[in-house]
Amino acid sequence: MDVNPYAPGQPASPDSFAGRGNVIERVEEAVLDALQIRRSTAVMLHGYRGSGKTSALRKIQAVVRTQAPGSIAAEIPLRVHSSEDRLLATIVQEVGRQLSARPRLGEKVKGFLSRINGLSIAGTGVSVMPGGTDRRTSGLAVWRDCIESLEGEKILLICVDDAELLDASGLGTLKTIAEAHSRVPIILVVAGGVELSNRLGQRETSPILRVFSGARFDIGELSPEETGAALSAPINAVGGTGSWRPDAVREVHLLSHGYPFLVQCLASAAYRAPDPIDVPRVRGTVEAALKIGSSWLERECADASDEDIRAFAKIAAQGRARLRSSEIISLGIQSPYIGRLVRLKILKKISRGHYELQKAPVIAYYHALARDLRLV
Numbered sequence: 568m569d570v571n572p573y574a575p576g577q578p579a580s581p582d583s584f585a586g587r588g589n590v591i592e593r594v595e596e597a598v599l600d601a602l603q604i605r606r607s608t609a610v611m612l613h614g615y616r617g618s619g620k621t622s623a624l625r626k627i628q629a630v631v632r633t634q635a636p637g638s639i640a641a642e643i644p645l646r647v648h649s650s651e652d653r654l655l656a657t658i659v660q661e662v663g664r665q666l667s668a669r670p671r672l673g674e675k676v677k678g679f680l681s682r683i684n685g686l687s688i689a690g691t692g693v694s695v696m697p698g699g700t701d702r703r704t705s706g707l708a709v710w711r712d713c714i715e716s717l718e719g720e721k722i723l724l725i726c727v728d729d730a731e732l733l734d735a736s737g738l739g740t741l742k743t744i745a746e747a748h749s750r751v752p753i754i755l756v757v758a759g760g761v762e763l764s765n766r767l768g769q770r771e772t773s774p775i776l777r778v779f780s781g782a783r784f785d786i787g788e789l790s791p792e793e794t795g796a797a798l799s800a801p802i803n804a805v806g807g808t809g810s811w812r813p814d815a816v817r818e819v820h821l822l823s824h825g826y827p828f829l830v831q832c833l834a835s836a837a838y839r840a841p842d843p844i845d846v847p848r849v850r851g852t853v854e855a856a857l858k859i860g861s862s863w864l865e866r867e868c869a870d871a872s873d874e875d876i877r878a879f880a881k882i883a884a885q886g887r888a889r890l891r892s893s894e895i896i897s898l899g900i901q902s903p904y905i906g907r908l909v910r911l912k913i914l915k916k917i918s919r920g921h922y923e924l925q926k927a928p929v930i931a932y933y934h935a936l937a938r939d940l941r942l943v
């Protein structure tokens with residue numbers, strides 16, 4: 568029997584990754600700029616939970632490794648609140664790990680590896696490379712040493728995931744990294760949730776945001792075509808025999824609104840082989856799909872009424888994180904009701920008359936499915 572090729576909750580592997588063409592194109596341009604004129608680039612990805620930020624970072628690493636073999640591609644998942652020192656220490660640690668795995672080392676790299684051996688970063692408890700000695704330095708000093716030592720390398724790709732965990736000094740460090748006058752071209756890709764854009768401030772003049780100008784992308788719902796690709800790519804990747812009827816693809820898109828995590832849940836539940844998956848199969852397995860998504864999604868909005876979910880879904884369908892109260896009211900949501908959505912932490916008041924969608928749209932669509940609500 569075929570194995571089920573879907574893995575809801577796991578970041579998609581690069582060969583199962585679908586869509587996000589604009590992001591991939593920007594990264595391909597950045598690779599050419601790096602190789603041809605040694606220019607550095609900074610890219611930022613915003614997205615709600617489960618929208619595919621980590622998956623996109625994995626895909627970007629694969630693109631860079633394919634286009635520029637031998638590049639250093641460091642994935643930096645933050646996991647804990649991080650300051651400048653911790654961020655830089657973690658990057659250098661990962662670069663050091665990749666360099667030391669190389670079969671042959673240049674003199675500069677050899678020197679660098681011996682200097683970071685046994686080095687720890689003051690105040691962070693992070694040791695860059697465990698070793699016999701125990702010397703301390705600052706994150707900035709070890710970072711400068713690192714990029715100096717990478718002279719002649721093709722590209723240093725740094726993918727910072729869950730960047731909302733950076734504190735103010737950590738956010739400032741993104742600018743330091745992006746603007747480093749280094750001899751190795753740097754491609755910095757930063758992914759984070761809505762909190763990240765809040766923290767950076769909305770004004771385009773924010774000095775940190777300016778570093779990413781022209782290369783900021785919202786990672787949101789997949790288009791119907793992208794949903795189709797997200798359904799078929801995992802089957803092709805494992806050489807499976809299952810297939811999706813076009814109307815079944817449309818049904819998954821309709822039910823999930825193209826939200827990657829929900830697409831994966833529905834796909835995983837409906838998967839069968841070798842018979843093509845049709846609409847009755849998708850509809851008949853919705854309950855199983857909801858069960859798969861429940862560990863994350865069920866507890867979110869547990870206290871919300873059907874009316875709340877309908878209002879949430881209407882707002883989510885606008886496809887924007889920020890809305891004015893007049894825009895919300897024009898959706899047929901009464902002004903006192905907005906206060907209720909704020910209490911439910913679905914909306915957050917940013918300033919007078921300005922709100923932000925705080926919860927991921929996929930939560931609305933999940934509950935709409937679970938309660939069998941018709942969304943119009």
Ligand SMILES: Nc1ncnc2c1ncn2[C@@H]1O[C@H](COP(=O)(O)OP(=O)(O)OP(=O)(O)O)[C@@H](O)[C@H]1O
Pocket residue numbers: 574575576577578579580583584585586587614615616617618619620621622623797827828829831
């Ligand atoms: N472009 C894509 N193509 C196919 N599947 C995707 C894509 N993006 C995300 N997915 C699927 O959606 C789910 C969530 O993806 P991922 O973990 O990358 O999201 P995330 O934004 O990093 O989530 P979190 O905020 O929880 O870290 C996974 O099951 C993944 O396989």
Ligand SMILES: [Mg+2]
Pocket residue numbers: 620621622728
């Ligand atoms: Mg993630």
